[in-house]
Amino acid sequence: MASNLEFERRSYIKIRTLLGIGREDILIDLEFLYGDVSLPYTTVNEWAKRFCEGLGLVEDEERIWRPRSFATNSNTSEICWKVEENPHITVEELAMSVGISTGAVHSILIDELRLGNLF
Structure with a gap:
């Protein structure tokens, strides 16, 4: 609005x-x-x-935004749990299972979980 x-x-x-x-x-x-x-x-x-062009509304069209932060407690906990359960899981598999991008998974692994030496 x-x-x-x-x-x-x-x-x-x-x-x-x-x-x-x-x-x-x-x-x-x-x-x-x-x-x-x-x-x-x-x-x-x-x-x-x-x-x-006839678009008469002075209001912006409603937009659906993705959350600003993908590193929610839920995503971070789920990724941590999955890595502990299967240390050989790939970033792509984590991304698909959690429903976020591979870049977001990398950021969580490196920045949040401090597992940069493993990935």
Whole structure:
């Protein structure tokens, strides 16, 4: 969900775009109105483009994000348990069984479990 500031700026871009005001002029207005919390031209351009294409919502589309950290207690414990159970298990097998990338498994093995000398 957009913050109040994001909502204001996007609404301003939408209204000015629908009135036929150029993107550069919108950017100048935003810089005057918001100063340091203005937007870069690329952002103004992207939102104006969306509004020109008929995408009228000023809110971002809902996104499904993966967790920021793959090194959860659950993943770390499961990998530790699997390595103790089978010291010859491969990184690929660990990744498939836990459901995370091989890079994430490497990071857990090296950074969390300090098993860098084994892998």
